[in-house]
Amino acid sequence: MSQAFAADEVRAVYRAIHERRDMRHFAGGQVAPELLRRLLEGAHHAPSVGFMQPWRFIRIRDGALRQRLHDVIERERVLTARALGEREDAFMRLKVQGVLDAAELLAVSLADGRERHVFGRRTLPQMDLASASCAIQNLWLAARAEGLGMGWVSLFDPAEVSALLGLPEGAEPIALLCLGPVHDFYEEPMLQRERWARREPLSALVFDERWGQPSDLFPTPSSRE
Structure with a gap:
């Protein structure tokens, strides 16, 4: 007996994969709490090496905090542009984030105490990052299926973001996720x-x-x- 999904369900999975975009332009609005919970539940069902579940999500609604995170991103954007040399001007013309525009902003961090997880990490400690990335991808695909855009922002100084979000020692921020309605998908x-x-x-x-x-x-x- 086949274990495959029905043909239309298979097509829907591949459609989400191929139409998912790293969005930078958002239309404001809101994400209903039950929908956000559903998306996070999808993220939480991602595979993780040794079942360590290293992902931690921080929902950021405070406007002043968003502005401070935006400022952190902008500082790193300038430094990144300078590091690119001859492509500096082209990079500065790109829109790299929607922190102030997206309906929801989620910070994703690797949990503290990850060194306790040896299963699958003894020779490949970066599997904590790989596992958390699977959770982010789950969230991304589910968001696209629900008609919401998402963008992964990684232009920031981890120490600055850790301080702003009160992360414990050993935790490590890896993403600021802009999530919400968009006018159009690229x-x-x-x-x-x-x-x-x-x-x-x-x-x-x-x-x-x-x-x-x-x-x-x-x-x-x-x-x-």
Whole structure:
């Protein structure tokens, strides 16, 4: 007996994956509490290495606190632009966040005490970040399915954000998530639309047996002859 979803359900999953966008433009409004709880429940059902569940979410509604976080982001935006050298001006023209415009702002942090979790992390301690990223992706896909936009902001000094949010020692902020209604979803990733970068062809990123060995999943024209 097949364990696959019904065909229309499968299509919906892939639609959410392909139409999800890292949004920067928001339309204000609100996210109903029951919807936000549903989205966070989806995030909380993400896989985590050793079932450590390292994600912690802080909902930020205070306008003054949002403004301070916005200021932190803007400082880092300028420093990032300078570090980019010849691309500084192009970077400064990009919209990189919607902290003041989004209906909801969620800070995501890795929990303190993560060193206690050895299962799956003894040689790969970064699996706490990988696990929390799965939770963020769950939230992102669920938000898109619910018609809400979401943007992941990572332009900030972690120490400044930790101080503003009262994080305990050992906790580590990894994302500020802007979430809420949008006027439209970008037809393609914003950075691709702005010609900042482009999506790499999948065939260049998948190998067989060893690094650099082209995969038979993507035969070249000559290999089909």
